[in-house]
Structures are given as C-alpha cells and as structure tokens.
Amino acid sequence: MHILPDSHSRLQALETRLRQELVWLALPAKHWVPARVENGARILDVAIVGGGMLGLVSCAALRNIGIANVQIFDKAMEGREGPWVTSARMETLRTRKEAAGTALGIPALTFRAWFEAQYGAAAFEEMHLVPRLMWMDYLLWYRRVLDLPVENGSEITAINLTDGGLVELTRVRDGMSDTILARRVILATGIDGLGQPAVPSLAQSISPERMAHSYDVFDINALAGKRVAIVGAAASAMDNAAAALEAGAARVDIFIRRPTMPRVDKFTGTGSRGMTYGFLGLPDDVKWRFMAEGERFQLPAPRHSVLRVSRHDNAHFHFASPITGLRELQDHLEITTPKGTYDADFIVFATGFSVDFSARRELGTLDPHVKRWADAYTPPAELQNRGLSQMPYLGPGFEFLPRDGSPGAISNIYCFSLPAVMTHGKITSGIPSIGEGATRLAQSLARSIFVEDRDIHLQNFLDYDIPELLGDEWIEADQDISA
Known part of the structure; x- marks a missing residue:
C-alpha cells in the first residue's frame, strides 16, 4: 500500500478533528480527586505498570472521567512497548481491521481514521488485516495525540502494601532505585503479566543457546541453515515456524500433542456485546464451563498463519506427537515422541504461559494475599484444570480480592x-x-477512590455556599410598598 502524497496534512487535519471531538464530548473531564501528600511529595492517584496497548487505553479512560494524576511505567524504550516489534512474529494482527476498542467511542481516535488519513479509504477496503508493525505506529500516535504520561526505561521491581493502604512501588531507572507511592496500581502487563512463559520440565537441562520460548526476544535470522523444532499448535507456534522458514531454516518440524490441528474458535464464533457485558454476571460454575471448554478445544491458529507455514516444502507437521524425551548431545538436540526420534539444532516452545506470582520478583510479596479461583470454586472432577484454578479471582472492577486473613488493601x-x-x-x-x-x-x-475520600467530599458539599442567584432576579409581588 502507498502512503498518500498529502498524508502529513491529512493526518494534521485528523488531529484537529480529534481535538474538536474531545471538546464536543467535554473530554477529558475536570480533575476531581483530592491531592494526597506524604513527606512533602504528591502521591500518585494511579500508577500503571505497563505502557503497551492496555496501559495506554486504561490511562485514557481514567483521564476521560477526571482522574489525571496518573503515571505509566514501562521498562522498554519508547516504541518497543508490548510484543509488536520484539517477540511477535505474525505478519498481521488476528483481529478484524474495523475493531475500535482503543478509541473509547471517539471516532477520530480509531485505527481506521488514522489509517485512512494516510493511505485513503480505498486502501482500507483493500486491506485484509492490519500489519503488525503498523499497529505499533498507531499506538505511538495514540499516545502522542492524547499526551499520555509514559515513563520509559523504568522497571517496577517490587510492589508492596503499606500500613496506611497505599501501594509502594520500587522503580529502577538508569541504574538507580527509588520508591513511589500510589493510591491505586493497575497491572497492565500483558499476556505473561502474572507469571512467566510455560516451558516443560524436560527442557530444564537444555542450554539457553539451543532453546527459546515463543515469547522470548531472539534473533530469528540466526536460524538460517539450521534444523528447528517447534512445540505447539497455536498461533504463536505457526508464527515462529513461518519466521524460521522465511529466515532460511533448513528444516522445521512442528510437534503437536493433539491428533489434529485445533480448528474451531468458539469465543470468536459466539462473541457479542452480550458476552462483553454479560460474562461478568455469570455464576462461577458457568464461567468455568466456558473457559474449560475453550481450553479443551484450544484457540486455533488463523488459516493464513498455517498456510504461511505449509507453503514451505521443508515444513513438517507431526500430530499426536507430544515430546516425551529431549536430550542435548554434543552438537544437536535429540527429540523423542511416540512416533520416533528427531534431530534439531534449536527448539522453540510455543507452550503458553503460567500464572505464578512467585516467578515475578515484583509480585512475590503479593502472592500469599491474592485470591485465586482455586480459593473460590471447586469444579467437578471432569472439568479440573490447574491453569484455570491459578487465575486470580477478581472483583467486578478488575481488583484483586484478598484471601482469608489478607489485608483488604490488596x-x-x-x-x-x-x-x-x-x-x-x-x-x-x-x-x-x-x-x-x-x-x-x-x-x-473512580468509585473506590471517591468512597475512600467520602469525608472530604461530604465536607466540601457542606461548605459550598457560592450562590447561583443574587436576589436581583425577581420582584416580590406582595411586597409592602408603604413600608
């Protein structure tokens, strides 16, 4: 696709339109949260850990309703937040191009508006899916035009609750460590945000130079001329297999434990606004049935992602082939499945993620206090699922809930x-x-903070005495004129 000759002026016009739409919608709302100061320093109303897509959108939503004392922290440099230019290897997003969730109901803030300003409406109609790197460009524009406060190069290494109910974050930046206090903290830390990539135990003896997880950042071009093994059947497995093949891998073997490729995307097929708004209200047993069934079927890779792999003659799919043995020999790996033994130079595990607070140093102190699904619900024997049981059992506003005896400030x-x-x-x-x-x-x-500050808001209400009327707006009909 070709950028339009007048794309710069068209994009400026879009940004002017966006400013006007924000005025029309009276956004952002005026700030209303009373300032909190401790030891002479202003306490953040909200700290957001993670400057990717979810962190940006949550910050924009907070500002829209008048919570402005917010700071986003991300350890990556600007332009490298999230997976889009680092570990992601798909050619395009998997989401339909019309999806407008990031825009928060503001037309000029949509990806489509940004795209058409630079490439035209016809190019949008011709485009099948959004190119991955272009999505990163859009998010950077989104951050800029909304002037969202992202502090890059800042890693949060510890999160602790204080006796007064505040949250203390330890920040490392430029090799220096300090602490920040916030009233609320949002963990917008992505797909592995509460744990780590899941790698089977049999991989523990393999040298790091010969293995990776699909979420790891590694040089895919270094696999040129090598025999590569991929473990998994989901989208990330196909993306890594295709990227290795396109980088010139001599052979790629894809080991899939299921007897056939997952084919049915139940959640997309049954998705609706009803699901968006209604799922939260379901009883726990029904939520569990939804998620357990989704796990049983597994989310399939998109058709175009699989075709991106299978068009290569040196790609080999092995079904009903769980890895039962893995050895590192002097110059290669030896992989064993029920169907045979295979040699490889490098192995990529596209095996998902685990929820494990103790695996992340910034969450270690929270581990004993956060309620899990295992604490709240016991499924029938045929629906047991350890991965689901370790998910956090959240409140209606995404807040962690305390385990018995844990501080409510969690x-x-x-x-x-x-x-x-x-x-x-x-x-x-x-x-x-x-x-x-x-x-x-x-x-x-907002509701949580307002309730916490109720005494201040009530006193402000009681003290407010600025009159709307001055007394000269009327003449009393029955006034005694002889007086």
Whole structure:
C-alpha cells in the first residue's frame, strides 16, 4: 500500500478533528480527586505498570472521567512497548481491521481514521488485516495525540502494601532505585503479566543457546541453515515456524500433542456485546464451563498463519506427537515422541504461559494475599484444570480480592491483563472489547477512590455556599410598598 502524497496534512487535519471531538464530548473531564501528600511529595492517584496497548487505553479512560494524576511505567524504550516489534512474529494482527476498542467511542481516535488519513479509504477496503508493525505506529500516535504520561526505561521491581493502604512501588531507572507511592496500581502487563512463559520440565537441562520460548526476544535470522523444532499448535507456534522458514531454516518440524490441528474458535464464533457485558454476571460454575471448554478445544491458529507455514516444502507437521524425551548431545538436540526420534539444532516452545506470582520478583510479596479461583470454586472432577484454578479471582472492577486473613488493601491493585479473562471474559485479550474493559476499570477505580475520600467530599458539599442567584432576579409581588 502507498502512503498518500498529502498524508502529513491529512493526518494534521485528523488531529484537529480529534481535538474538536474531545471538546464536543467535554473530554477529558475536570480533575476531581483530592491531592494526597506524604513527606512533602504528591502521591500518585494511579500508577500503571505497563505502557503497551492496555496501559495506554486504561490511562485514557481514567483521564476521560477526571482522574489525571496518573503515571505509566514501562521498562522498554519508547516504541518497543508490548510484543509488536520484539517477540511477535505474525505478519498481521488476528483481529478484524474495523475493531475500535482503543478509541473509547471517539471516532477520530480509531485505527481506521488514522489509517485512512494516510493511505485513503480505498486502501482500507483493500486491506485484509492490519500489519503488525503498523499497529505499533498507531499506538505511538495514540499516545502522542492524547499526551499520555509514559515513563520509559523504568522497571517496577517490587510492589508492596503499606500500613496506611497505599501501594509502594520500587522503580529502577538508569541504574538507580527509588520508591513511589500510589493510591491505586493497575497491572497492565500483558499476556505473561502474572507469571512467566510455560516451558516443560524436560527442557530444564537444555542450554539457553539451543532453546527459546515463543515469547522470548531472539534473533530469528540466526536460524538460517539450521534444523528447528517447534512445540505447539497455536498461533504463536505457526508464527515462529513461518519466521524460521522465511529466515532460511533448513528444516522445521512442528510437534503437536493433539491428533489434529485445533480448528474451531468458539469465543470468536459466539462473541457479542452480550458476552462483553454479560460474562461478568455469570455464576462461577458457568464461567468455568466456558473457559474449560475453550481450553479443551484450544484457540486455533488463523488459516493464513498455517498456510504461511505449509507453503514451505521443508515444513513438517507431526500430530499426536507430544515430546516425551529431549536430550542435548554434543552438537544437536535429540527429540523423542511416540512416533520416533528427531534431530534439531534449536527448539522453540510455543507452550503458553503460567500464572505464578512467585516467578515475578515484583509480585512475590503479593502472592500469599491474592485470591485465586482455586480459593473460590471447586469444579467437578471432569472439568479440573490447574491453569484455570491459578487465575486470580477478581472483583467486578478488575481488583484483586484478598484471601482469608489478607489485608483488604490488596484490592487497591487491579489486574488489567490477560489473566482477567477468567472473571471478566475475553475483554482483556484482544482489541475489540478493551474499550469497554478500560471503561469498567476506570469507573470502578473512580468509585473506590471517591468512597475512600467520602469525608472530604461530604465536607466540601457542606461548605459550598457560592450562590447561583443574587436576589436581583425577581420582584416580590406582595411586597409592602408603604413600608
């Protein structure tokens, strides 16, 4: 696709339109949260950990309802937040191009408006799916035009609750460490935000130079001329297989434990606004049935992602082939499955993620206090699922809930990342519904802070005495004129 000759002026016109739409909608709302100061320093109303898509949208939603004392922290440099230019290897997004969840109901803020300003409406109609790198460009524009406060190069290494109910974050920046206090914290930390990539135990003896997880950042071009093994059948497995093949891998073997490729995307097929707004209200047993069934079927890779692999003659799919043995020999790996033994130079595990607070140093102190689904619900034997049981059992506004005996202040921390799907449905796992999710999050957080400050707001109400009327707006009909 070709950028239009007048794209710069067209994009400027769009930004002018966006400013006008914000005026028409009276956004952002005026700031209303009373300032909190401790030891002479202003306490953040909200700290957001993660400057990717979910962090940006949640910040925008907070500002829209008048919570402006917000700071986003991301350890990556600007332009490298999230997976889009680092670990992601798909050619395009998997979401339909019309999805407008990031825009929070503001037309000029949509990806489509941004795209058409530069490439034209005809190019949008011709485009099948959004190119991955272009999505990163859009998010950077989104951040700029909304003037969202992202502090890059800042890693949050510890999160602790204080005796007064505040949340203390330890920040490392430029090799220096300090602490920040916030009233509320949003964890917008993505797909692995509450744990780590899941790698089978048999891989523990393999040298790091010979293996990776699909979410790792590694040089795919270094696989040229090598034999590569991919473990998994989901989209990330296909993306890594295709990228390795396109980089010149000599052979790619894809090991899939299921007897056939997953084919049915139940959540997309049954998705609706009803699911977006209604899932939260379902009883726990029904939520579990939805998610357990989705796990049983597994989310299939998109058709175009599989075809991107299978068009290569040196791509080999192995079904009903779980890895039962893995050895590192002097110059290669030896992989064993029920169907045979295979040699490889490098192996990529596209095996998903685990929720494990103890695996992340910034969450270690929270681990004993956060309620899990295992604490709240026991499924029937045939629906047992350890992965689902370790998901956080969240409140209606994405807040963590305390385990028995844990401090209630744990609910001052919010999970706006993938593990929220168990409680809220697939509202944090893709673009279409994240606007609704961010709005739900912001409204809940606003309610929580307002209630916490109720004495201040009540006193302000009692003290308010600025008259609307001055007394000269009328003449009393029965006034005694002889007086």
